[in-house]
Amino acid sequence: xxxxxxxxxxxxxxxxxxxxxxxxxxxxxxxxxxxxxxxxxxxxxxxxxxxxxxxxxxxxxxxxxxxxxxxxxxxxxxxxxxxxxxxxxxxxxxxxxxxxxxxxxxxxxxxxxxxxxxxxxxxxxxxxxxxxxxxxxxxxxxxxxxxxxxxxxxxxxxxxxxxxxxxxxxxxxxxxxxxxxxxxxxxxxxxxxxxxxxxxx
Amino acid sequence: xxxxxxxxxxxxxxxxxxxxxxxxxxxxxxxxxxxxxxxxxxxxxxxxxxxxxxxxxxxxxxxxxxxxxxxxxxxxxxxxxxxxxxxxxxxxxxxxxxxxxxxxxxxxxxxxxxxxxxxxxxxxxxxxxxxxxxxxxxxxxxxxxxxxxxxxxxxxxxxxxxxxxxxxxxxxxxxxxxxxxxxxxxxxxxxxxxxxxxxxxxxxxxxxxxxxxxxxxxxxxxxxxxxxxxxxxxxxxxxxxxxxxxxxxxxxxxxxxxxxxxxxxxxxx
Numbered sequence: 514x515x516x517x518x519x520x521x522x523x524x525x526x527x528x529x530x531x532x533x534x535x536x537x538x539x540x541x542x543x544x545x546x547x548x549x550x551x552x553x554x555x556x557x558x559x560x561x562x563x564x565x566x567x568x569x570x571x572x573x574x575x576x577x578x579x580x581x582x583x584x585x586x587x588x589x590x591x592x593x594x595x596x597x598x599x600x601x602x603x604x605x606x607x608x609x610x611x612x613x614x615x616x617x618x619x620x621x622x623x624x625x626x627x628x629x630x631x632x633x634x635x636x637x638x639x640x641x642x643x644x645x646x647x648x649x650x651x652x653x654x655x656x657x658x659x660x661x662x663x664x665x666x667x668x669x670x671x672x673x674x675x676x677x678x679x680x681x682x683x684x685x686x687x688x689x690x691x692x693x694x695x696x697x698x699x700x701x702x703x704x705x706x707x708x709x710x711x712x713x714x
Numbered sequence: 715x716x717x718x719x720x721x722x723x724x725x726x727x728x729x730x731x732x733x734x735x736x737x738x739x740x741x742x743x744x745x746x747x748x749x750x751x752x753x754x755x756x757x758x759x760x761x762x763x764x765x766x767x768x769x770x771x772x773x774x775x776x777x778x779x780x781x782x783x784x785x786x787x788x789x790x791x792x793x794x795x796x797x798x799x800x801x802x803x804x805x806x807x808x809x810x811x812x813x814x815x816x817x818x819x820x821x822x823x824x825x826x827x828x829x830x831x832x833x834x835x836x837x838x839x840x841x842x843x844x845x846x847x848x849x850x851x852x853x854x855x856x857x858x859x860x861x862x863x864x865x866x867x868x869x870x871x872x873x874x875x876x877x878x879x880x881x882x883x884x885x886x887x888x889x890x891x892x893x894x895x896x897x898x899x900x901x902x903x904x905x906x907x908x909x910x911x912x913x914x915x916x917x918x919x920x921x922x923x924x925x926x927x928x929x930x931x932x933x934x935x936x937x938x939x940x941x942x943x944x945x946x947x948x949x950x951x952x953x954x955x956x957x958x959x960x961x962x963x964x965x966x967x968x969x970x971x972x973x974x975x976x977x978x979x980x981x982x983x
Contacts, residue, residue: 534785541781545773559777566781572908589908596852647767665729666761667768672731680903682865690729691721694760 533573536582537566544590547663551594551656561597565590584670584677591660591678643701650700658693665690719743719750728757846907846959847943853904853913854924854946854961864900864915874901878912884929886912886956889979893971895919906959916972921964923972928957940966949973953980 544565548558569589576585651659657679664670664678672686679686719727719740726732727740744751773781857864866877871888878885881903892898896918904913904926911928930952939950939959947966950959951973958976962969 534782537785538782541778542773545777546769546771549771550768555771555774558771559773562773562777563781563784566785568908570785575909588905592905595856596849644767647763648770651764651768662764663768666764669765672726672729680865687722687726687731691725694725694757695721697760697764698756 533570537569537586540583540586543668544586546667547587547660548590548594550651550659550663552597553652557597561590561593565593568593581674581677583668584674587664587668587670587678588680594656646701646704647697649704650697653700654693654696658689658696661686661689662693662697718747719753724750724753724757727754728761843939847939847941847948849906850924850926850948850959850961851943851946853906853926854922855944857902857913857915857924858922864902864913866902867900869898871898874898874914877901878903882910882912882929884955886927886958887979888914889975892916892975893918893968895968896923896972896975918962918964918968918972921962921968923960923962923964923969925958925960925972925976930955930957940970951977953977956980 541562544562545558548561548565549555552558552561565586569586572589576582651662654662661675661679664675665672670678672683672690675686676683681689723732723736723740727737732740744754866874868874871890875886875888878901888898896916899915899917899922901915902913904911906926906928909928909931911926914925914927916923916925938952939948941948943961946961946963947969948959948961949966949969950957952958958973958980960969960973960976
């Protein structure tokens with residue numbers, strides 16, 4: 514039987530430690546950042562990252578060097594989050610309509626006719642440059658959308674890698690990213706702009 | 715392409731995920747459609763803004779140092795038999811030094827050592843088993859919490875089993891006949907202790923059951939397993955090649971019937 518990559522153990526003493534350290538430490542900022550976005554609390558984020566690192570190091574013998582370590586360890590972090598108290602609470606509150614829309618029946622939706630045409634790219638740019646508004650919009654986003662948008666835009670992962678991390682088909686990644694952006698756009702539209710806020714002060 | 719680009723197509727365009735004919739068609743459409751051109755710019759700007767704003771949280775320096783230290787020390791391996799060994803070797807050595815000249819004591823040392831190793835080995839297996847049970851329950855709870863539908867939804871064993879081809883480095887059998895009231899609902903590829911496993915979903919009446927099938931590993935966990943964790947019943951068996959663990963809130967007898975059926979089916983591999 515030909516063993517798949519993850520079954521080829523590499524347990525030589527010494528190699529395991531240095532390789533894990535070399536691979537994992539550069540990803541620590543990204544892991545913490547995603548954990549912090551998901552957990553919304555710095556203490557919980559630290560716990561998540563530490564537990565994920567523990568699990569990763571324990572299972573590192575079954576990881577083949579040269580394959581996608583980043584997707585592998587982010588998947589461990591994501592699973593750790595999902596089974597944490599915060600993660601379980603969050604998944605319970607995902608709106609049913611979100612899950613129903615995700616099935617792909619009827620395909621992804623389009624922009625409401627004229628939704629973008631009413632504003633110019635310049636107006637949109639002004640909104641998006643308002644960092645506080647964008648943070649607030651991201652904070653409001655459901656975790657299953659937030660994780661894909663952070664992995665895509667911040668961690669610059671390809672859809673294929675995000676599918677590996679989240680354990681979902683690529684089509685679902687596409688639809689979640691599209692819905693995440695639609696959510697951000699809608700939330701930014703509803704928020705008063707920084708200019709407006711300053712004018713009121 | 716005459717109709718407007720969909721949200722997903724626009725997102726994929728901004729993310730550089732369109733290729734070949736899809737990319738050509740999208741570009742042709744954007745050249746001719748001002749609305750979609752604006753939308754594409756909008757998506758691209760949003761992506762750029764999120765890339766910047768999303769990198770918001772820096773790990774505290776103290777935390778980074780702590781993690782680097784833990785990894786460097788190799789403390790994380792938990793199971794760190796090495797850590798246990800360091801402590802115990804020292805203890806045994808001191809004791810041996812004090813009593814080494816007495817022949818009778820040598821026998822005691824030997825017996826004591828055997829007892830200690832046996833005790834620790836039992837403890838190690840127990841710890842492995844508890845960790846496995848706990849993680850299996852976590853995965854089952856996550857499934858109950860509605861973390862997306864299974865990747866394969868089918869009650870047909872001829873659909874579910876072949877779905878794992880190429881995804882797992884082993885294979886397994888599904889029983890032809892299930893106990894009364896039990897149905898196969900689907901399956902997923904999951905990770906248990908970071909090893910790829912088949913997570914099979916069954917229903918017994920209105921109770922959901924997760925059955926994890928994995929390649930037998932060196933620790934010999936789970937062996938025969940009947941326990942409960944966080945209110946869930948956990949049952950398991952091992953064959954020559956596989957370890958199987960089931961988690962459910964159904965009563966132990968009915969879970970046992972399902973596990974028996976699964977175990978019997980492995981005999982005829």
